[in-house]
Amino acid sequence: EHLRSNLFCTSKFNKVKLVDDLLGISDLPVSELMKQHITSLKVSDESDLEAENAFFVADLGEVYRQHLRWKTRLPRVEPFYAVKCNPDSMMLKLLAALGVGFDCASKLEIQTILSMGVDPGRIIYANPCKQASFIRYAAQKEVRMMTFDNVDELHKIKQHFPSAQLVLRILADDSKSLCRLGLKFGASLESVDQLLQTAQNLELDVIGVSFHVGSGCYDEEVYADAVWRARVVFDKAARYNFNFSLLDVGGGFSHLHNGDGITFEKIANVLDTALKNYFPEDIRIIAEPGRYYAAPAYTIATQIIARRPVLRNQEAGENDFVDSEQKLAGDEQSFMYYINDGVYGAFNCILFDHQIVHPKVLIKDDIFYFDTTMTGESEYSSSVWGPTCDSIDCVNKDSRLPELFPGDWLYFEEMGAYTISAASQFNGFMKSNVLYTSTENKVFEYI
């Protein structure tokens, strides 16, 4: 409680007027909201085309809890949420009300955040390669903090926004992450002198360093290495008469709590220690978490719209399916299920974000199974496919599921990161809508 009241003592200043649509959100558990929604659809007009569409449930309470967790574990680090990860306006508004800053990568993202009433000082334009007109837009709106990692960018910024506060994005070891970013961005330590010299010659204001260890980082130790690299650059900068005051530790933060693998707590421990060791002085430290806030808050429910029983040749490779004509003794009965969102929609995270998603049974034979293990049901090898005509549109190649039928529902958890943001309407399939709830009462104080 003490933390909670301290945490939000500045909320008067941070508070953003949240729009009316947030006022009506439910406080039901995610499962209950899903059940209610699907049940209500059943009784509604059969001609309603939306009736059986896939849909997300976003639990804003989970976003709030992630924020508390951040503040507890990394009190020295101000989060600037990476809008690209999920620009859902409800989540953005809640984060804005909680006092979180924003990492924007484009003019539209900046526009979106400013239109919510967020002060431009709470935005970092964290794209090292920017279109000139976007830089002019940032100048006009007084979004001063922006990253760079190359000499040409410095000349461009000199021309379009000479009073910008520049943050030098350096290369970090991204080899321990699902989505490596170092292939495209980040100045090597060897190139830093030239960049600082150019910035000095151009009389630009470089205020600090940023890095990104890669999205979906699975080894916390890379943060320590990256903080050390940042220290090297801080020390170099002093030689060019820059007095750096900002360190941006980027994104890559896992949202996971426990298990043998990576967790947020493991990263926070390593990062906190490295910051104490290399940056004992009083500087501003920010981060650009995306996945950390968005992933755990969203669950998607999808309806099985069609299926195909197949016989899977156990001798064949994992991805080889055989037609029923090709029956062989010893083949196992298996099923192909077709659902109403796929890799061209919310499940684009499979292609772009290297995710593996796990289908769970939500409704079978009109019975609701959220978080319930079915007992006594035989399970079959099953593949799950999206609705488009493309065979790349495979959501899961091999899961164990009970026998399901069209009209049953599957759900997938932790679907908030890099899903909605890159979904398309390929083949004319609409993007899945989002329903909102909050399982945390405190959220309503920020609405």
Ligand code: PLP
């Ligand atoms: N900052 C920058 C510059 C990024 O490119 C990204 C993701 O690509 C992020 C932050 C967010 O990363 P994550 O979602 O892993 O926290």
